[in-house]
Amino acid sequence: MSSLSRTDPLLFNLFIMNTPSHISPGMWRHPESRAVEYNSLDLWVEMARLAERGRFDGIFIADIFGLYGEFRGSWDVIAEHAVQFPVSDPSVLISAMAHATEDLGFIYTSSILQQHPFAFARAASTLDHLTKGRIGWNVVTSVSKNGSRSMGLPTIVDHDERYRWAEEYTEVAYKLWEGSWEDAAAVKDRGTGLFSDPRKIHKINHVGERYSVEGPHLVEPSPQRTPVLFQAGASPAGMAFAAKHAEGVFMISGPPQASAAKVEKVKALAAQAGRKADDILFIEGLTFIVGSTEEEARRKEAEYDEWNDLEAQMAVMSGTIGVDLSTSDPDQPLEDLIEQAPGMRGVIQLVIDTVPDRRATVADLLAFSAKQWRVTGTPETIADRLEEYRAAGVDGINIMSMLVPGTYADFIDHVAPELQRRGLMRREYQPGTLREKLFPGRGPRLEEHHVAAQWRNLDRS
DSSP states (O other), X not given: OOSSOTTSOBEEEEEEXXXXXXXXXXXXXXXXXXXXXXXXHHHHHHHHXXXXXXTOXXXXXXXXXXXXOOBTTBSHHHHHTTSSOSOOOSGGXXXXXXXXXXXXXXXXXXXXXXXXXXXXXXXXXXXXXXXXXXXXXXXXXXXXXXXXXXXXXXXXXXXXXXXXXXXXHHHHHHIIIIISXXXXXXXXXTTTTEEEOGGGBXXXXXXXXXXXXXXXXXXXXXXXXXXXXXXXXXXXXXXXXXXXXXSEEEEXXXXXXXXXXXXXXXXXXXXXXXXXXXXXXXXXXXEXXXXXXXXXXXXXXXXXXXXXXXXXXXXXXXXXXXXXXXXXXXXXXXXXXXXXXXXXXXXXXXXXXXXXXXXXXXXXXXXXXXXXXXXXXXXXXXXXXXXXXXXXXOOEEEEEOSSTTHHHHHIIIIIHHHHHHHTSBOSSOOSSSHHHHHSTTSOSSOOTTSGGGGGGXXXXX
């Protein structure tokens, strides 16, 4: 069963990265693309206003911390083909976009590698204040060897160990957000001159394997305290982490039946972790090519495919899994490769799942392309397809771009009206914080049975 009832509208996010080339390698060269303007604040404000006009629920900003691994023996291809490089900080965009909007949510990616949790918690709380509670955090464990070395580590941490690291990282953040300040600690009494009550502000005194954090949290409680939590892990360790922590799970599954399988897996793990069936929203990643007729849509798709950069596409896949596929045997079974891959193993598992009738190979991985998550057609046929995803248990869609911002404008102008007519997309925003908008009827804070809630009553001794 879906986290939402079968008749509720889907959620929609604009999914993007602060880089010239994200999901569709080569499309930055297209004459109608403005992706090369990624360092222009005007473009980001324009997209935020566009997304809110279209009643999107949020802008979901992906990120990568460090270069992808070598491809064909060097990192030349990464620089030459803009393989998610250069890439600028996503968090610094949010204040300006929030100031230009009223209801749009902002989910940004931050890795456990790139900031100490004490500093990250401070920045996230500041953004939650400035946006009046419209912030979400996509929790990721970095897969870049280059990023690890640039932060002083000898190499990337083992795959499953990265999730154990994430457990302590989130624990520190939860203690700061949920336990350091009591609700009545910020007094702000002009008459007495008492701004905050020190007896209600507490050091967290965390001592763990990786972190020793005295505290207290430097920021008074923000509207949500803890940002809305997202996670995208598709490996067994990643899904277990998502089932325990996430309020939204981002998936790139391919067909609806593959989405349904992952939804069921994570829901089962969430139940084992003591969570409820509707605690997690499942957000599928798709891109759309829209035409007034099927023929027009297919012509547009064929024209876009002429801009596809196969070399960059292979480099992205190599960097994602942490294996230089240019040196791999095309006939090597992916079941063997998945054990060797230090990067995102869930991507390999996704390809294995899409080849159910035989053993998937490296050749299948190389052939796997953006077409697997592409929906091409008229507004009516796209709406039909989204009906299938909703029936599969998907709660929302992260819309990935072919053209920036053209993909989003086409969807808003042509597909959204049909979705709203069918009740597949909301017409108006819910009031309140991002959490209240995503989970109508709930308050701005995490549910009492979430793992973070245990830190609301820190030892006050």
